[in-house]
Amino acid sequence: MIRPLGEKCGLAVWLTGLPASGKSTLAREVAQALNQRGIPCYILDGDILRQGLNKDLGYSPEDRRENIRRAGEVARVLVDAGLLVIAAFISPYAEDRSRVRSLFAEGRFCEIFVDCPPETCEQRDPKGHYRKARTGRLNSFTGVSAPYEAPASADLVVPTGKLTVAESARRLLEFILDRSPIGQTAGE
Secondary structure, eight states, X not given: OOOOOOGGGOEEEEEEOSTTSSHHHHHHHHHHHHHHTTOOEEEEEHXXXXXXXXXXXXXXXXXXXXXXXXXXXXXXXXXXXXXXXEEEOOOOOXXXXXXXXXXXXXXXXEEEEEEOOHHHHHHHOTTOHHHHHHTTSSOSOBTTTBOOOOOSSOSEEEETTTSOHHHHHHHHHHHHHHHSHHHHHTTO
């Protein structure tokens, strides 16, 4: 059971980056570290939402926007309930990420750029999507046949192409604990 931290502590940590950049891996690592410190959190993942709430959506630009809009609304509801939410979504369009940010009160949303070179993402791609996109078997794939707009001013950049999973998770965990109301409640 997820025990809310309280209304003043809700926070959305929005991870954005290319497919296979490490968003979901980073989310799981940080969630585990937070739970070990007694700080409950919930992970919203693009793959999970597309199995249920967003299963009616495809990958057209319009459907991608709607996918992110719905994910943002779910994250906002959870943050309003006092939870820390780690959202791991490609969220390729800067305008959509800005729209999601506008749903939250000041200080309750952090945009994290999971920065990884496309070549590295393609090498570590566990689903083989890059290969399928390059051979024309997968259309509208972000980073190959569909655009990705990197954040111009993310709250934090985590260079997962240069850091290990542990180093990346440590960097994000320190950011959350140092700059959010969540860290202030950890010792209470």
